[in-house]
Amino acid sequence: MQSRPWIQLFNITMCAILFFAVFPVPVQPADQASGQVLGGSPEAPIKIEVFSDFECPSCRELYLDVMRRVLVEYSSQNKVCVVYHEFPLAMHPYAREAARYAEAAARLGRDKLLMVYDTLFMNQAQWAEDGQVEATVAKALSRADFQMLKKVMLDPGINASIEKEILLGNQYRIMSTPTFFIYTGGKLQQKVEGRLTFVSLKQFLDSRLK
């Protein structure tokens, strides 16, 4: 059946309408969240914002296999700013406590924060089983640093910060962890729910940094 030219023109118009009217461009999430900067500065050309739960196995894989490499290969040269938001899920009984330690460590500086992140994710299976979050963090820090961390933990602002992060996650409609957003020039480029390999992320980052 041969279509007449006016029918073809109508169909092309329909295609255009499908694109520009039926499928609106998604609303971009607000980009003014606090969070914990794990690497790079906010002026870096690319910003990655991760909503993560310390007790979630996929978050562990994302941090240890992907984000740590991003921190080494990109954030150290200030090409990518990596920001983590605590989003402890209610189904994980020790996730909030772990998030409190991370929030407190952030107040002691980025190196302490990274130590706490590393130890919490590397030993996730153990503390998620026995609930010994404090002992896990204590092993990673010096005695003096841990004492300081315990003092900071007394600040009620720690809980308030986590609540704020959860609220922010709800505003972003986070349904599962990990979920991360990638921005360039303040504009949303990608939204990813779940795991991603470093190879794919690297190819994406390199294409944007050209």
Next chain:
Amino acid sequence: MTAKMRLIHWLCRIVLAAVFIYSGYVKSELNHSTLQFASAISGYKVVPEKFVYPLAQYFPWIEIALGAWILIGWKIGWSSMAASGLMLFFIGLLSITLYRGIDTNCGCFGFGDRITWKTIVRDGSLFIPALYLVIESWIRMRKKQAALTPTASQT
């Protein structure tokens, strides 16, 4: 072509075009989902890792172009054949993945659905309109050829 057949023809084209354009759009750069789609492709464990991101970048546009091609109706036999081939490929890939016991996202029309036999049935049902258009255009071509071939009485 009767009015009923014309209606079926248009329904098949619209359904197929809408499916391909929508599924391409949700996975594309337009929906900020290239990396999400790359993650879904990785889940199938069939594509070498270095080809995953390029595939995630370009494949949605192939689907969108195919949907637009079907909707426009130019060389409908070829476009519906391409759609049938793609559907068969998807059904095969989903079946193999399910058989291998890999629990991953389908990545077909979004990123929430895990691969189950229902996913295969759903994708299989979309093969029907594509196959209908292929058969219809083949019959039409045969009729056209028969009309052009001079019969013994005419010579």
